Amino acid sequence: MAQKNKEHKLAINNEPSKKRSKNMAVRSDLTPFFEPKSIAIIGAIKSPWFGGLVTLNNLKNLGYGGRVYLVNPSYPEVEGIKVYPNVKEIPSEVDLAVIITSSRAVPEIVRNCAEKGVKGAVIVADGFAERDEEGTKLQKQIVEISKQTGIRLLGPNTIGTVNPYTGLITSPYPTGYKSIRKGGVALVAQTGIIGAQAFPFEDLQYGISKICDLSNKCDVNETDLLEYLENDSDTKVIAMHLEDVKDGRRFLEVARRVAKKKPIIVYKPGRTSESKKALASHTGSIAGDHKIYQSAFRQVGLIQVNSFVELFQVAKAFAYQPLPRGNRLGIITISGGAGIMAIDTATEWGLVLGKLSDVSNEKLFEVHPTMVGNPSDIGPAMPTLQDPITPYKKSIEVFLEDKNVDCLLITLYAYPETPPELYTRFLKDLQFGKPTDKPVVIWIYGPSNDTVNKICKSLEAANYPAYLDIELAVKALGAMYQYTQIKSKLT
């Protein structure tokens, strides 16, 4: 199955390359980093908690179906597996090398890889431009080798890539889990905390298409990634953490093209001069003025968020829900106060409160007078009706049917001992047979963490994005509306 998927994607990925100049096609083809048929893990292999043996174990866990070779000149085998002294002695083709060793050894290894015909190398090793002058020199050396030989380099100082569709994972850290859910969210970052070891990707109900830690970006950069993901049919939404941009002109050009097809959400630190200084020393690059970034990003249709958490939480709404047609928000709330908290963020993201039709208001009035209007406050209805479900069901039905509402925020209360499937069931019932084009996001709260978490999981398994922070829920809808606008402007 994975194999079939892979070939399918390879075909797609090769197609657009023809349209580009030959050199461009070669420079941007990142297939070996995400769909290698064979991998050589080179360097530190023995430790059970960091290095090549861990990578190997991660690959096994995720069900990687390709060939994997271990390379280290110091020992002939580890845990019964043959270890080659040099990548060049591996008897068959190697698509991808994962290099986990001290920085000084890297240039020679990269050269060997290039001579072997390895197409790409993930350089996990640190101690390059991010460290000191010596490291900067070493980084220049490997870039030179890449230019001479055509081998592509990811990193250095990276944990590499993940492709849940083929079971590929290059991380040298243990993840503690056995699978990553397949889905449409591509995660790209200039830090290892995007990696499989950092977040509970097994628990997250929205699936992942690709993960990539760009880190030092000595060769492969954010624009290459965008071009790769543009044509990756598994990727529906791109979430990107950027510390800087390597080639601004090309990035903006490509971003504009890709943004027409897929939403690109960007979190870029560096709002303050203090953090710009720190950025310079982290990956050895100079970050430009933040306002210029913001303005340029906006012009080419990137959706900008302000924190790492937002990057994930906004992306998931795109993964779960359709885009809204317009900006008219409906709010169904069990608490008048919560409804109001949502409005500030909504307004800041360009949403307005939809004005319900008279028919809708009449239907709501029939259930309970306080439910009339938008936000529809169902709180007072509950004690009166002695029934927590009817007010939810009726109001959601009315809002989904009303032509003056484009998207919906529901605040859900997880009362003690709520069956985890309760809300999911009736949300599904409501949409049965008539898939809606109105995105729904949910804020959930209640007195039991356990119940809240279980309901979240059930909702997200059914494609309803659930949030523990009401502002974040609204922000996600706002970002979706922003993308609706971007699409209509760009195309």
Next chain:
Amino acid sequence: MAQKNKEHKLAINNEPSKKRSKNMAVRSDLTPFFEPKSIAIIGAIKSPWFGGLVTLNNLKNLGYGGRVYLVNPSYPEVEGIKVYPNVKEIPSEVDLAVIITSSRAVPEIVRNCAEKGVKGAVIVADGFAERDEEGTKLQKQIVEISKQTGIRLLGPNTIGTVNPYTGLITSPYPTGYKSIRKGGVALVAQTGIIGAQAFPFEDLQYGISKICDLSNKCDVNETDLLEYLENDSDTKVIAMHLEDVKDGRRFLEVARRVAKKKPIIVYKPGRTSESKKALASHTGSIAGDHKIYQSAFRQVGLIQVNSFVELFQVAKAFAYQPLPRGNRLGIITISGGAGIMAIDTATEWGLVLGKLSDVSNEKLFEVHPTMVGNPSDIGPAMPTLQDPITPYKKSIEVFLEDKNVDCLLITLYAYPETPPELYTRFLKDLQFGKPTDKPVVIWIYGPSNDTVNKICKSLEAANYPAYLDIELAVKALGAMYQYTQIKSKLT
């Protein structure tokens, strides 16, 4: 025990009243709302999931030690408990009434309460100024009764108060748990989602001193609450959600006075004209210009946050940790990228990166060269040393000892199968015998939700505030530094 506590506090609360004018003391004495010796629950009593029977059950769960009476003219008993037809027929004194009935019945009940000598009434009933003209009239009627008779009114449309120290709870909703941790955080809001039914107060490691839902504020308002909490020895920090301010001049005067003694954190929606409109219809009041609020709040020393989640998450840092002496932040990070994410928020809250002493840098260098400096990046040290603990321990020790650091952010990685107590133990070890005056906040991440949650709980049980959002962790430190400045300016 609860009884003893109560008397102790009553003595404290009465003391400062003497210093005020007699009238002021009477108007602001909210003791009956938080420390009543006896309660009458009036109105809807029978339902097992909303109303007086639930309130009674909540009181039992939290161990309320005072007398509780039920009042309803329609039946003589419920579940074997005597029900009085009228509050006036209760044979002994009643400090507090909790009125859960239709709005039209409320004026007469309030009058009866006043005649009985009840000192305060929590009006859970809705359908007042927040609803319609008739409700506005009814609200005016009860305010009139309050003015004539001196009975104080909380609400209407409120779930009332909680006092974990005496087991008091007036909420008509089931909480699903048996206790609320006692502590120093007072929560005040103009919405029921502050209530015991809304958040897992049993799980939260920072304890609660008082909870109050102000709602319509027909009588008791935010300023009364501030005056009460000013002298409540259990309250160390006040977190307040405000939709509007009833008497601006008095509020600012009192807020300035209280802010000298205790940090007051405020979240006020209404940044946009859309939400101001909604505010007007929620509690029937007109919200003024947000910028004027912001500026006035700043002048009197209120710490302002931008969301409901922040209100809780910033308050908890004050509850757990000492105030910083200055604004020099230390960052210990396992990820260079994460360290940088922290700096933007830090700068925006007035924090700067402390410059470590040469001695400190030498000590860090001894462990691993990458650890030198601030942020101290301990990530690269871990694979090298094959030891995740030493880099943490050493760097934390160095930062706590360095005189150029006033406060500390630690990013903790919960690697798979981390024992939940691991970090807590060594943090405790480091501070053993030498309590520090440097606040520490922690951002934690990892591939298992379960492990992360367990470590959070362990850390917070040991008074280290833990966050799943790095910006929020820094914001909490920033708010603490802001309060250090406020204290030095106001006093």
